[in-house]
Amino acid sequence: MFSEWRNKTWLRIKALWKRSQLDRDLNDEVAFHLAMREDKNRLAGIDPQESRYAARRDFGNPTTIKERNREIWTFASFEGLLQDIRFALRMLHKNPGFTAVAVLTLALGIGANSAIFSVVNGVLLNPLPYKDPQQLVAARHTDSLLNVIDIQRLTHSFAQGGAIDTEDMDYTSGAEPVQIQAGYVDAGFLETLGIPPMLGRFISPEEDVKGGPRVIVVSYAFWKNFLNSDPQAVGKAIMLSGNNYTVIGVMPASFTLPQYHADVFVSLWVAYPEAAAFRGVHFMNSYWRLKPDVTLAQAQADILAIDLHLAEQYPDTERDRRTHLVPLQEFVVGHVRTALLVLFGAVGFVLLIACANFAGLLVARTMARRPELVIRAALGAGKPRLIRQALVESALLAILGGAAGLVLAEWGTRLLLSLKPAALARFSGIQLDARVLLFVFGVSVLTGIVFGIAPAWSAASADFAEALKDGGGRTTAGPSSHLLRKVLVTAEIALALVLLVGAGLLIKGFSRLSAVNPGFNPRNVISMHLQLPPARYADIPPQTQFRRELLTRLNSLPGVDAAMITDIPFGGNYVNHSIVVDGRPPVLVGAEPRVQTLSVMGDYFRVMQIAIRAGRGFTDSDREGQPLVAIVNETFVRRFFPHENPLGARIDWGRAKLPHNWMTIVGVANDVKHSGLGEPTDPAVYAPFSQSDEAWRRWMTLTIRTTGSPSGLVEEVKKQVWSIDRQIPVSDILSMESLMAISLAQERFNMLLLGLFAALALTLAAVGIYGLMAYSVNQRTHEIGLRIAMGALSRDILQLVVADGAKLAFLGIAIGIVAALALTRMMATLLFDVKPTDPATFAVVAILLAFVGLAACYIPARRATRVDPMVTLRYD
Amino acid sequence: MKEKSENPGDLLQGTLDLLILKALARGAMHGYGVAEWIHQTSEDILKVEEGALYPALHRLELRGLLSAEWGTSDNNRRAKFYSLTAAGKKELAQETEFWRRMSGAVARILQTA
Numbered sequence: 001m002f003s004e005w006r007n008k009t010w011l012r013i014k015a016l017w018k019r020s021q022l023d024r025d026l027n028d029e030v031a032f033h034l035a036m037r038e039d040k041n042r043l044a045g046i047d048p049q050e051s052r053y054a055a056r057r058d059f060g061n062p063t064t065i066k067e068r069n070r071e072i073w074t075f076a077s078f079e080g081l082l083q084d085i086r087f088a089l090r091m092l093h094k095n096p097g098f099t100a101v102a103v104l105t106l107a108l109g110i111g112a113n114s115a116i117f118s119v120v121n122g123v124l125l126n127p128l129p130y131k132d133p134q135q136l137v138a139a140r141h142t143d144s145l146l147n148v149i150d151i152q153r154l155t156h157s158f159a160q161g162g163a164i165d166t167e168d169m170d171y172t173s174g175a176e177p178v179q180i181q182a183g184y185v186d187a188g189f190l191e192t193l194g195i196p197p198m199l200g201r202f203i204s205p206e207e208d209v210k211g212g213p214r215v216i217v218v219s220y221a222f223w224k225n226f227l228n229s230d231p232q233a234v235g236k237a238i239m240l241s242g243n244n245y246t247v248i249g250v251m252p253a254s255f256t257l258p259q260y261h262a263d264v265f266v267s268l269w270v271a272y273p274e275a276a277a278f279r280g281v282h283f284m285n286s287y288w289r290l291k292p293d294v295t296l297a298q299a300q301a302d303i304l305a306i307d308l309h310l311a312e313q314y315p316d317t318e319r320d321r322r323t324h325l326v327p328l329q330e331f332v333v334g335h336v337r338t339a340l341l342v343l344f345g346a347v348g349f350v351l352l353i354a355c356a357n358f359a360g361l362l363v364a365r366t367m368a369r370r371p372e373l374v375i376r377a378a379l380g381a382g383k384p385r386l387i388r389q390a391l392v393e394s395a396l397l398a399i400l401g402g403a404a405g406l407v408l409a410e411w412g413t414r415l416l417l418s419l420k421p422a423a424l425a426r427f428s429g430i431q432l433d434a435r436v437l438l439f440v441f442g443v444s445v446l447t448g449i450v451f452g453i454a455p456a457w458s459a460a461s462a463d464f465a466e467a468l469k470d471g472g473g474r475t476t477a478g479p480s481s482h483l484l485r486k487v488l489v490t491a492e493i494a495l496a497l498v499l500l501v502g503a504g505l506l507i508k509g510f511s512r513l514s515a516v517n518p519g520f521n522p523r524n525v526i527s528m529h530l531q532l533p534p535a536r537y538a539d540i541p542p543q544t545q546f547r548r549e550l551l552t553r554l555n556s557l558p559g560v561d562a563a564m565i566t567d568i569p570f571g572g573n574y575v576n577h578s579i580v581v582d583g584r585p586p587v588l589v590g591a592e593p594r595v596q597t598l599s600v601m602g603d604y605f606r607v608m609q610i611a612i613r614a615g616r617g618f619t620d621s622d623r624e625g626q627p628l629v630a631i632v633n634e635t636f637v638r639r640f641f642p643h644e645n646p647l648g649a650r651i652d653w654g655r656a657k658l659p660h661n662w663m664t665i666v667g668v669a670n671d672v673k674h675s676g677l678g679e680p681t682d683p684a685v686y687a688p689f690s691q692s693d694e695a696w697r698r699w700m701t702l703t704i705r706t707t708g709s710p711s712g713l714v715e716e717v718k719k720q721v722w723s724i725d726r727q728i729p730v731s732d733i734l735s736m737e738s739l740m741a742i743s744l745a746q747e748r749f750n751m752l753l754l755g756l757f758a759a760l761a762l763t764l765a766a767v768g769i770y771g772l773m774a775y776s777v778n779q780r781t782h783e784i785g786l787r788i789a790m791g792a793l794s795r796d797i798l799q800l801v802v803a804d805g806a807k808l809a810f811l812g813i814a815i816g817i818v819a820a821l822a823l824t825r826m827m828a829t830l831l832f833d834v835k836p837t838d839p840a841t842f843a844v845v846a847i848l849l850a851f852v853g854l855a856a857c858y859i860p861a862r863r864a865t866r867v868d869p870m871v872t873l874r875y876d
Numbered sequence: 877m878k879e880k881s882e883n884p885g886d887l888l889q890g891t892l893d894l895l896i897l898k899a900l901a902r903g904a905m906h907g908y909g910v911a912e913w914i915h916q917t918s919e920d921i922l923k924v925e926e927g928a929l930y931p932a933l934h935r936l937e938l939r940g941l942l943s944a945e946w947g948t949s950d951n952n953r954r955a956k957f958y959s960l961t962a963a964g965k966k967e968l969a970q971e972t973e974f975w976r977r978m979s980g981a982v983a984r985i986l987q988t989a
Binding site: 026029032036060 | 906907908911925926927928930931934935938939940946949951953954955956
């Protein structure tokens with residue numbers, strides 16, 4: 001058997017070189033046969049012409065025979081495919097308009113999909129860049145280092161664990177003082193993530209103790225920017241916030257934190273021992289590596305037992321503790337997943353619409369080519385052959401579309417990253433990698449074949465005998481293929497409606513969100529962050545002196561109105577404190593209400609233009625040595641003084657030293673959206689920096705309102721700061737308006753993208769319905785001409801055509817509304833103050849789509865009214 | 877087109893191959909000759925759509941059962957002559973034996989009824 005196969009293959013290979021001779025021989029052979037038969041017939045007395053016909057009849061279709069013979073001698077399927085591809089390329093080249101529209105349609109669909117897929121791939125599918133990331137879990141809420149240490153000690157589920165908190169530090173070994181982000185960690189943190197240092201080593205458990213050596217591990221970026229990429233950096237000393245640290249390790253470039261950002265890593269016990277010893281202040285994110293055979297549920301049960309134990313032992317602070325473990329992947333990407341999946345779904349719809357358009361184009365083209373197909377079938381091309389030819393053509397188009405789509409995807413991905421919502425910014429893996437390429441290729445080929453099959457089938461199953469009788473030149477589309485196109489266009493409209501509703505909801509939600517009053521006037525206000533190093537500002541008096549001196553200098557600048565506050569709105573931070581109200585029954589320890597506390601200096605409310613609703617704002621006389629005062633916000637009043645006048649009431653921090661140092665409420669300020677426009681306002685207490693007894697509040701944010709342009713001001717402020725203290729970095733210099741814009745970046749990103757996809761969908765659907773109607777008018781030219789000849793008016797014709805398209809549009813809209821009602825629920829969490837079934841949005845979108853649909857029908861309808869009856873009638 | 881069910885193209889591939897081999901057992905022959913021989917010896921019962929003969933001839937040639945060369949026919953036309961190879965002769969013997977046993981078996985089954 002094998003030798004026979006080898007023999008055959010050899011003969012076929014030899015035949016490759018004498019293809020034309022084989023063809024010639026075959027022709028000769030057939031001709032010989034026919035001649036012999038004809039001779040015989042003639043000898044039998046049949047007339048010459050009939051003799052020839054009879055010979056042909058007996059022989060069968062010579063083309064089919066030759067084709068089959070050729071298949072025997074050649075590697076038929078492969079060569080046939082090459083031939084089909086050559087033929088398809090020729091056809092595409094000869095019809096540049098069709099090719100361009102089909103390729104562009106698919107390129108848009110595939111390109112948008114690939115760009116979004118590359119983001120989904122980079123964010124949701126790529127494993128996190130840590131050792132065995134599937135073993136890593138994170139605690140949903142922050143905890144204190146003492147608790148983390150106890151959990152490590154008392155549980156058995158974790159191979160490793162560690163905690164981190166990122167805070168500002170000042171790097172003062174360079175030319176200008178620079179604020180950097182420090183990761184305050186324990187010795188287990190870097191070990192747990194499992195990425196080894198590029199140079200040197202990690203902090204050891206022996207060093208991670210109170211009073212331990214000041215050693216530091218730096219990030220690659222820090223090493224590059226501040227240590228000049230010195231390969232001998234390990235062992236060097238650097239100055240941070242007034243202390244000398246010795247570099248012991250450098251992290252590799254690829255290392256990023258699961259959350260936040262840090263330039264250096266220091267031991268919390270060494271750098272900030274007071275905070276390390278606080279059990280009740282939960283400020284550290286903890287990460288854990290499960291032992292290989294331990295499940296998340298087991299670890300959760302293990303840790304809950306410890307929670308109960310800690311709650312019993314430290315009821316003051318740990319009574320309500322409940323550690324919730326989540327897989328690290330979920331912890332890191334959980335908040336962007338919904339948005340990404342909605343966008344991915346939406347872009348999938350765009351692709352479906354593009355595919356429907358593509359299939360519609362193919363059907364139309366098949367119809368236009370029917371004369372050619374009929375002739376090819378009559379000449380002996382088999383049905384499988386015709387289907388293959390059609391599929392090769394559509395697959396080829398799809399691959400071309402995919403290639404063009406790839407170019408669009410490359411641009412698209414860059415565009416997405418340039419919009420850079422903060423949530424995506426930290427993902428380095430967003431690019432067109434092999435998986436994306438595979439995705440594009442798969443989608444293209446599938447598109448070509450799946451959406452090419454129906455047109456190919458209809459091409460091959462036409463009744464050719466009928467078609468030939470018809471004259472072949474001017475045939476009408478079969479009812480089945482026309483129905484197919486109608487179904488496609490209806491589906492496009494339905495899909496487009498779903499996308500438009502989604503986009504409409506996001507736009508409405510976004511506009512409502514943007515219209516929320518932040519409670520202050522962000523125009524012409526810039527903010528800058530300052531931090532006083534602990535070495536020289538350990539106590540309140542020097543802090544107050546610096547603040548007062550700086551404010552005095554700044555306010556003496558022309559056109560400048562400056563104040564300072566611990567944390568500004570939209571800055572992402574605030575300090576929570578428990579409070580007690582004088583004269584109220586005592587509250588259980590650990591159950592005191594918590595409020596936002598903000599320390600201010602200067603007339604902060606005037607600078608930010610936050611209205612004072614009752615009482616007064618702060619004045620210069622609210623200072624050290626004077627009666628303690630506080631100003632609260634309206635939410636605070638609603639919560640704690642719903643039926644009383646808060647002015648004159650006295651409050652103090654919970655668990656303060658007794659006897660209480662009561663602060664008197666002297667004013668009520670307008671509510672401010674501190675944590676974002678979409679977030680509820682917390683009760684807040686404002687108190688003067690100078691009356692505070694909390695020396696750890698060493699940071700502050702300058703808020704400066706300028707009458708003119710703030711350009712040049714920043715340098716002037718820095719100069720003033722440094723003229724008081726040369727080692728204080730000025731950081732996070734941002735206008736309030738851009739801070740607000742940043743806080744809306746994710747919402748804007750969602751809205752822009754979905755809006756873009758919806759616009760794309762609308763355009764494609766409009767092109768689809770236009771194409772169908774234009775084609776149908778073309779097909780019916782004869783009928784329309786006849787109608788006009790019989791006295792139909794323009795209006796009648798217009799109505800006839802538009803009604804035809806309108807039926808499809810309305811059906812599509814109805815189906816789309818049902819689908820949208822089912823689907824938009826999934827985006828509920830992305831919407832602000834808008835129901836996913838918002839009737840107004842549905843109505844507007846339906847009307848818009850109906851309008852676009854009718855407009856797309858109108859153009860071909862107008863053309864129909866201009867049909868010249870004489871021309872069409874003469875055509876027969 | 878109505879004759880389709882009787883179309884010898886439907887004739888079992890193996891049967892047509894066997895007939896061709898048998899025809900050529902008598903000596904080299906061109907395709908037309910093979911067709912004529914099948915018509916005559918089967919007394920026109922087996923009507924072969926003559927074109928179908930050629931793919932079968934070429935397939936046998938490719939399998940090495942036939943060899944072919946161009947020559948001149950009786951009436952001086954250029955024609956391709958096929959003849960059995962050794963492998964072809966062996967195949968014919970095997971297939972003939974198979975058919976004998978097969979048709980004998982079928983005949984016996986039909987008689988028992």
